[in-house]
Each structure stands twice: as structure tokens, then as C-alpha cells.
Amino acid sequence: MTANPIATVTGMNIRTAPVFRIVVLQPTTLCNLNCNYCYLPGRDKQNLMAPAAAELIAAAITDQAASNLDLEPVTVLWHGGEPTATPLDHFRQLLKPFEPLRADGLIRHSIQTNATLITPEWIDVFVTHGFNVSVSLDGPPHLNAERINRAGxxxxxxxxxxCRALQQAGLAPHVICVITPATAPHIREVISYLDQAGFPVIGFNFEEHEGINTGRPMLTRDEARRVWTEILTYYRDTPGAADRFGIRELMLLARYLNGYAPLDRDTIPTICWNGDIVLLSPELAGVTSPRYGDFVAGNIYxxxxxxxxxxxxxxxYVAEFERGLAECADSCSYWPVCYGGYASNRYAERGRFDVASTQHCRTMRQELxxxxxxxxxxxxxxxxxxQLTPLTQAPG
Known part of the structure; x- marks a missing residue:
């Protein structure tokens, strides 16, 4: 195999980091929706994280900060299930241990929500604790049809x-939009709708195989390229679009163009409701495999x-993922804009972590x-x- 010279330029260690910059917390397993493409197992059950787990996680952040004074604030991401399906008083109890850390600038809260359970009381919690809010929405009603409640x-x-309630409160939520093969031909209508809805940042996810969602079709490379072309054309040609909103994927690409080259990969620890710790991808939580078991690396208790x-x-599975990172760096010229992609996609698509390419990376990164x-x-x-042309010379 010929070594990829671009990987050498990045100086990346191709190893996972000994510290964490983001920690994912699962306050509940329950989701009030039943989206057709959801990857979460057990989302019909209300299992709640105990306040004792939150205290241990806050202590872990305090411990890390004491010996790593130059780290950026840790992002505490509430995700996995629908966080606002947690009883509000219980959620407040989960937040208590983090408040001294937030006051000292050691953490920042983020939440990924379907926004259907937002109330003035939830908004008060978000404002009081300085939350960054991201919502899930796929476009206008007829293109948002995969997102349904439990009655269908x-x-x-x-x-x-x-979303409107969040905006009126000044929270300016970002949005994540899932594009499926059915909605891809209508991408211009989707982005126009999200633009008019007033979201300051729009992120696009192509439907992917992960978690328990492994049988539905994904976008082909040709479909993905057409989608990106439509998005970019809208962004370029629509008056004022670039002033009104950013596109997450372009923001990530801009980091490469501005010289960003991480030295390692975050382990992205996910703390499940019962204290189980899953590394690399929150999408692995709750999944079991004949090869890897349940992906539980430990338990916070x-x-x-x-x-x-x-x-x-x-x-x-972590060691295997690190070997996969080395394989990507060695064989794929798109490495500097991907850095190995997501562990969950490798497993869902290929059944292991030491493989060098996934359909998700080809459609989401290479075709962009x-x-x-x-x-x-x-x-x-x-x-x-x-800068970009050399990336296309040896695709994985």
C-alpha cells in the first residue's frame, strides 16, 4: 500500500485521546416520537438516569480539569431518547451537580431535541443553564413525513x-435535517423552508445505517453529489443566505481550509441512563453484537x-477503531476532511471498525x-x- 502523503502533513497521532471534550448523557431512554429511521433501541421505555450518576460525571469533569488546565470547556450533550421526555423536576436534579462547573466556565450544556415537548418551563431551564439547543426537523410537512408520533x-x-417558542425566547436553535432517498430530489424545497424558518445553522445528515436502523436504503454517491450541488447552489445564489445561516458541513470544511488538523480523536464517552459507559459513538449504546458484545467499556458507578x-x-472495539483510523489515513486522500469518520457507521455498514471506507463518508464528506x-x-x-483538488486523487 502506498502511504497517503496528506495524512503525514496533518501530523495526526491516529489515536484516541486520553481526555474527553464532549460527554453524552442519556437522561432517559424514552422518546415520544417513533421516527421511521431512528437508530435507538428501547425508546419506548422510560428509564431515567439517577442524580447520583450526574454527580459522578460532574466529578469526572472536575478531575479532568484539575490536571488539564488548557482544555476547552467540556460540552455536556443531553441526547439519546428524547431528553425533554424526562420529568422536568428530575432533569433539574440532574443539572444541579454541573452548575458550579458551568459557573467556572468548565462546561457548556447542549441538547438535541425533537422540540415537540417544549414548554415555558423547559425554556426557563435552557435559559437559566445556558443551553445550546439543536432541534430535529426534515423540512415542510410533506417532507418531514418520517418523523411521526407513536400513533403514527x-x-x-x-x-x-x-421551534417558534425557542426562537421567541431568544434561544436561536440550530437544526439537524435528515435527507433520505425519498426527500433528496426535493432538497431545494427543504433548504428554502429551513432558511425561511430562521435557523442560524443548518446541519444535514444523510440517512445512515447505525444502531438498529440497518435495512433502509441510503443515498448513492450520485444522489449525494446532486444534493450537495443543490444546497451549495441555493447558498450561493439566494440573496442574503450566507448572512442568515451557516451550513454545518461547510463550516467543518472551512476548518480544513484554515489549517485545522486535530492531534487525536475524542472518545466521545456516552453515559447511559444506568451508568454504563460506551465509547466512540452514542449510536452504539444499547446495541449488542456477537463480535463485540454490548460495547460497554465500564460503568460510572x-x-x-x-x-x-x-x-x-x-x-x-476501541483498539480496532484505532487500526481503522490508521488504515484510513494511509489509504484515502480525503482523510483531512474526514479524519476517519464515525465508528458507528463502520460497524453498521461493515460489521467491524478496522475498515477504511463507508458509504456514509463517501456521501457526506467526499461528495461534498x-x-x-x-x-x-x-x-x-x-x-x-x-487546496481541495489533491484530496480527490486517491479516494477510499
Whole structure:
């Protein structure tokens, strides 16, 4: 195999980090929706994280901060199930241990929500504790049809009511939009709708195989390239679009163009409702595999998070993922804009973690770069073309 010179330039260690910059907390397993493409198992059950678990997680962040003074604030992401399906008083109890850390600038709260259960009381919690809020919405009603409640009815109107309430409170939620093969031909209508809805940042996820969602079709490379081309064309040609909102994927690509090169990969510890610790991808929580078992690396009640991360290289699926990172860096020229992609996609698509390519990476990262180059102006964008063109020379 010929080594990929671009990977050498990044200087990346191709290892997982001994510290965490984000920790995912599952306050409940319950979700009030039943979206057709959801990857979460057990989302019909109300299992709640105990306040004692939150105290241990806050202690882990305090412990890490004491010996890593130059770290950015840790993002505490409430996710997995629908967080606002947690009884509000219980959620307040979960937040209590983190408040001294937030006051000292050591953490920032984020939440991913379907927005259907938003009330003034929830908004008060978000404002009081400085939450960054992201909502899930796929477009106008007829293109949001995969997002349904447990009675099988569309959730669009409830989602938009929650979004408007958040916006009126000044919270300016971001939005994540899932594009499926059925909605891809209508992407211009989707982005126009989200633009008019007033979201300051729009993130696009192509439907992917992960968790228990492994049988539905994914976008082909050609479909993905057409989607990115439509998104980029709308963003370029619509007056004021670039002033009104950012596109998450373009923001990530801009980091590469500005010289960003991480030295390692975050382990993204997920703390499940029962204290179980799952590394690399929250989408692995609750999944079982004949090859890897249940992906549980430890339990917060039995072992510190620092202790789990200290032995991460001996955890089989983490070690295998690190080998997969090395394989990606060695073989794929798109490495600097992907950095190995997501562990959950490797497992769901290929059944293991040491493989070098996934359909998710090809459609979400590679075809975005290709679409940007397709639309680039040879004169005005010459510097960008020089930076991006080498990435296309040896795709994985």
C-alpha cells in the first residue's frame, strides 16, 4: 500500500485521546416520537438516569480539569431518547451537580431535541443553564413525513410550535435535517423552508445505517453529489443566505481550509441512563453484537471515567477503531476532511471498525468536496481549488 502523503502533513497521532471534550448523557431512554429511521433501541421505555450518576460525571469533569488546565470547556450533550421526555423536576436534579462547573466556565450544556415537548418551563431551564439547543426537523410537512408520533401521525406541527417558542425566547436553535432517498430530489424545497424558518445553522445528515436502523436504503454517491450541488447552489445564489445561516458541513470544511488538523480523536464517552459507559459513538449504546458484545467499556458507578479512558487501548472495539483510523489515513486522500469518520457507521455498514471506507463518508464528506470543486470559479476560488483538488486523487 502506498502511504497517503496528506495524512503525514496533518501530523495526526491516529489515536484516541486520553481526555474527553464532549460527554453524552442519556437522561432517559424514552422518546415520544417513533421516527421511521431512528437508530435507538428501547425508546419506548422510560428509564431515567439517577442524580447520583450526574454527580459522578460532574466529578469526572472536575478531575479532568484539575490536571488539564488548557482544555476547552467540556460540552455536556443531553441526547439519546428524547431528553425533554424526562420529568422536568428530575432533569433539574440532574443539572444541579454541573452548575458550579458551568459557573467556572468548565462546561457548556447542549441538547438535541425533537422540540415537540417544549414548554415555558423547559425554556426557563435552557435559559437559566445556558443551553445550546439543536432541534430535529426534515423540512415542510410533506417532507418531514418520517418523523411521526407513536400513533403514527405526523409530528411536524408540534416540532414547529416548539421551534417558534425557542426562537421567541431568544434561544436561536440550530437544526439537524435528515435527507433520505425519498426527500433528496426535493432538497431545494427543504433548504428554502429551513432558511425561511430562521435557523442560524443548518446541519444535514444523510440517512445512515447505525444502531438498529440497518435495512433502509441510503443515498448513492450520485444522489449525494446532486444534493450537495443543490444546497451549495441555493447558498450561493439566494440573496442574503450566507448572512442568515451557516451550513454545518461547510463550516467543518472551512476548518480544513484554515489549517485545522486535530492531534487525536475524542472518545466521545456516552453515559447511559444506568451508568454504563460506551465509547466512540452514542449510536452504539444499547446495541449488542456477537463480535463485540454490548460495547460497554465500564460503568460510572464502578469505575471512574478517567480509569476507563486510561485503559481504552485494551478495549477491543476501541483498539480496532484505532487500526481503522490508521488504515484510513494511509489509504484515502480525503482523510483531512474526514479524519476517519464515525465508528458507528463502520460497524453498521461493515460489521467491524478496522475498515477504511463507508458509504456514509463517501456521501457526506467526499461528495461534498467534489460538489464544491464542481461549482468553484477557476479565478475567484483558485486558492481553494489548489487546496481541495489533491484530496480527490486517491479516494477510499
Amino acid at each position: 401521525r405526523p409530528a411536524h406541527d408540534q416540532v414547529m410550535a416548539g 464502578k469505575e471512574s471515567l478517567r480509569g476507563v479512558l486510561a485503559r481504552r487501548h485494551s478495549i477491543p 468536496v467534489n460538489a464544491v470543486l464542481d461549482l468553484a470559479d477557476p479565478q475567484q476560488d483558485a486558492a481553494m481549488i489548489r
